[in-house]
Amino acid sequence: MENIERIAQLYPVIMRVMGRIRSIVHEGMDLTYNQYKMLLTIYDKGSCPLNLLARELQIAMSSASEMVDRLVNLGFVYRTVDEGNRRQVIIYTTDKGEELIRDLRRGIVENYRTLLAKLPERDQERLVQSFETLAEILGTLE
Amino acid sequence: MENIERIAQLYPVIMRVMGRIRSIVHEGMDLTYNQYKMLLTIYDKGSCPLNLLARELQIAMSSASEMVDRLVNLGFVYRTVDEGNRRQVIIYTTDKGEELIRDLRRGIVENYRTLLAKLPERDQERLVQSFETLAEILGTLE
DNA sequence: GCAGAATAGTTCGTATGCCGAAATGTTAGT
DNA sequence: ACTAACATTTCGGCATACGAACTATTCTGC
16 A cells, blocks of 8 residues: 555554553543643743743644643643733743642653553564654654 | 653654644544544444444543534434344444545545655655554554 | 834633533343 | 343533634834
8 A cells, every 4th residue: 555545544543542542641640631741841941931832732822821721720830921021921830830740750651661561672662663763754744 | 761761751742743744634624633533433334333433432422422413413424223222323424424534535645645745755664664563562552 | 203013912702522420211131 | 020231312511722802012114
């Protein structure tokens, strides 16, 4: 079969298993996966203007603003006006948010460990290799 | 870095690009991606009991029932009671639904073609190979 | 320096998607 | 016949998403 068709065919298969992995690995978390991604993005950057956050997460500004609302209500982040450009809002993690993200990261890695322990060492290697290749090639499409 | 950590790190990266691909490839479709997946699942099987549909799509029965409602309202599928087991509901595609799914499939493959044309032949091969490997390995985890 | 454009964010209405609990109907087991 | 198990639907509730309309701020051109 032609490459393109094969890719079109495999896409939903991959998404299905990736979704399954997510639900296993993020099982029992206090945050949804999307909230986790947002908090992680802010945490990794130290702080993040809202418009950049929306771009990184590939969602509309309005959606990003609403998600930030929820994270603020949960006490994990806070907003400040950028004094250098008062139109802009910068999001920071609170101490509580940073603590959470560290805990979650640890837990997630542990869950991956448990999940992937079912695979022979060789397949783990191939998995990492495929992940790296995907990230590399698909990254160039953006 | 340890395999597990690398996988945990790459997962969101992959999901991000895969999401980007979805939004490009399914751009301008009359159905959401989830609706497309559901319609495709029914189409590929010819017909599908609701409970199987929910299992395949990895969603709760109640969610599946609601999604079927929407597809019924759009005129793409219909429900019938299984006379062999009157508790069970079987979903069928309508002619309109089948026509749509064939059109969408064609359009989607075309969009993949345009998108992936940016990649050198060699990277296309590597991409297919990685997809195959992922599908194979992750499939064993289920 | 000021009018109008551009930028950044928020709020609102609407829709999808998702879940669990409760209710309904159907079948199977004893 | 009674009860348990099964299949589905409906309901309430929440997260996510978008675009449109609105406010506030900054930039640009004249």
